[in-house]
Amino acid sequence: MTPRLSVDFVDAGSVPATDRGLLYGDGLFETLRIVDGRMPLWERHTARLLAGCERLRFPPPDTTRLRVELGRLAAGLPDAVARVTVTRGGGERGYAPPTTPRPTVVVAVSPLTLDARAPSEGVAVRVCDTRLAAQPLLAGLKHINRLEQVLARAEWDDPAIGEGLLRDIDGDIVSATAANLFAVFDGELVTPAVDRAGVAGVARAEVLAVRDVRVVRMNLARLLEADEVFLTSAVRGILPVRACEGRTWQAGPAARALQAHWRDIGLPSPMGRKDSDR
Template sequence: MTVARVLVDGAPADTLSVADRGLSYGDGLFETIRFVHGLAPLWARHMQRLRESSRRLGMPACDAERCLHEALAVSTGLAHAVVRITLTRGMGERGYAPPAAPKPTRIVAAFEAPVMHGDNYQRGIRVRWCDTRLGLQPLLAGMKHLNRLEQVLARAEWSDAAIPEGLLLDLEGNVISATMANLFAVIDGALVTPSVERCGVAGVARAEVLSVRLDARVGTLRPDELQRASEVFLSSSVRGILPVQAVGDTVYGPGPVTRAMQQHWRGLGFPMEQA
């Protein structure tokens, strides 16, 4: 991806102070937001998560209107854009203790959206199991905080371009998510998604699916349960609803639940393929 434009605290810039706590400690949050022809259908969900996560970290929340203005400014001219909003706790003295009156740093950057191939949405993608496991930390669970080292280590496990994603377990062996997406499965006719109360990210696309499928079960999901699922799909605010064709040697096929959620995604204004 090529960065189209970057604003730091509202001004064009592409550098950050070495004293910023986001760089020193990963002390901050981010959102990656899909824009289609200047519209972000899940904007309100992104801002809700950012606001709630800021509260949990004891950081001042960013102004949603200002963020939208800057997001539109940096993505101008991009029909399909991904805007990343990064909010750090800002500058601070050396040491872990946060400043008493933090002044957050706000970084808004636009990228060209990844090219989406229609075949991935029709037939599905292959995924693998990752050896890296997610640690349990309820204080950070659900948030999209800046420390993504677990995901970095997991993604470094393979380089096969035919396998775009990997599934992560927690330390107790429960299925949690993919490296960049949440996971849903249809088991015995019921839609199931793993809980993210102790680790993992509560994705905004996941929230959208749950708002449509009020009958979905949120809870523990074991690998052997996933193996007998009739449908498996991933949800991502950037890539949408992706059917899973296979997890390792276990083969699946897109079914009616997956297709219905893809149709809902289109209805929101997101494309399911991009030439």
């Protein structure tokens, strides 16, 4: 199905060639799941989007209007994935931002089906060669320049591999290409820091809010010593990791409890199959 699209709250499928999002990656995006018109993680998505606009210093969109637009485009879809892209808008040629930016808001909504086996059986992951550069000014933001993730995802085409793990230039694990990572050591739940690189995911924020979690720096050798490993995604939910670098795991109690929490807040396990690059 062709995505349902709007630009600046009007049905459309294109933006001007001079938009700074297209020219410079000057913008932010959110990817969220909509179930029967409900958006259980909406407040976390809007909080991140508003904080990102403040950090990049351009006006945020009207989030009330944005929610109405998402509901309009998702009407009739029992399970949908939406992408909201907000750019700084147009401007004069060159990197200097306009003094009075007029942001562009693009909304795309599509039906969602994912691999229904992944939450129960877990996913195999690989370690990517592509490294994430350290840039504290952008760390945590979901900005629209995703070239590191594009290069990392291009490293494999094996359908048996569900995700790729990304390290920073020091060799510490940061995240997966499109998910955050958690591990359990002797009953303690930990997650990598995202203050130098990576995205502070909405699902990660939900886990941090409902569980005791220690934020750490962790290299690959340490990760492979974990008792349990799982990924978190606002769209895909809680995905146990079953294999990495020859190490195997069973889905553990931490992941299972969080999957139950996901169901409780209105995000049931997905049905059917589709690509999982979300």
